[in-house]
Amino acid sequence: MIAIIKYNAGNIASVKNAVERLGYECAITDNPDELRSAEKVIFPGVGEAGTAMKYLTEHGLDTLFKSLTQPVLGICLGLQLMCRHSEEGNTDCLGIFDTDVKRFPPKDIVPHTGWNNLSDVRTPLFDGFENDDTVYFVHSYYAEISPQTIAKCGYILPFGAAMQKDNFYATQFHPEKSAAVGERILKNFLELKI
């Protein structure tokens, strides 16, 4: 079973729909036992960092999250919450990735909205990714590039489009909204062996 972490973030249903389209059973849950025993855990997120972290902390989900040992995939705000700190609401985050989240300088349209290319993609998450493939982004904050960056994107400046540390994976873009390219990335994650 694939577990999607239930918390106060918007449009979790679209992640569930995407996982089910790939033929996997999937549940949205905040039950600690279900989360610990799931084959894979997905941590989606659309919303505001401070509000989301507060909810996770109050519900003990922060400690639980860090203790997960199966493959975990953060999406969008999920990636940002897995970093050390976010400028959004001056929020201390989960600290899984050794990098910080900053707001895009207003040198171009913010949020970064739409389809963009990736570079320096690494396996296994990006197996099969072609040079001119694009994925869908919508975000105003970005994670700085670090040794844990496994895909880069450029908009206003280069930033981390995907990250990995041990069993923890994350994408700033929305694989569930990135048509066939996103489906393959999600499939690569769902097929990971522990």
Next chain:
Amino acid sequence: MLKKRIIPCLDIKNGRTVKGVNFVDIRDAGDAVELAKRYVIEGADELVFLDITATVEKRKTLIELVKRIAKEINIPFTVGGGIDTLEDAQAIIRAGADKVSVNSSAVKNPRLITEIANEFGNQCVVLAIDTKFENNEWMVYVHGGRTPTMLRTVAWAKEGEQHGAGEILLTSMNNDGTKNGFALDITGAVADAVNIPVIASGGAGIAEHFADVFLQTKASAALAASIFHFGEIPIPQLKAYLKSQNISIR
């Protein structure tokens, strides 16, 4: 590099698409989900569903449709038409829409933009503006273009951004249906005035019109309905043409 977006718009009435379609491989041209899936395969970058049903039964039918679309479609989609309250927006987003568009209701009560943005984020709120050039001014119209307002278009777009809109969908009533091209002047003026994406709408007739709006304004996306529905400009050909004009296209 960030791509310019091509967005087909589907008009929905009583849960079905209004305009006829002549795709040979679609059995039911009125089924919004089948048509939407077809657009995804053709390379549409996003979809907009505009509900034009005018009955009290509409909400239930629309919510059911949004749920079906969300199950089947793997690109972002916006739902608009008659979203008057935060509760309306909540129901549609919870059914699986990525964004809602507000128009007349936002003119009447700009705080609606802020309320939706505060709950779901700015990126969820598209401010749709219908604009008409008259007496040397681009003015805002509401109620499907039937009612004039005292609002000037650029000023209203900026105000909408300040209230928390994440995107502007700008339709020129002078150009809509003419197939003579997008309104480059007002699209350019609005895109220069705000720092959020602007979607140009109204007037697309040939592929060159899309190139014009992307090369001559800062519009992030272009929307059209009938030319896609009737297959006058197939999306793959349109995209190939725009690429040949060195426009950043997916």
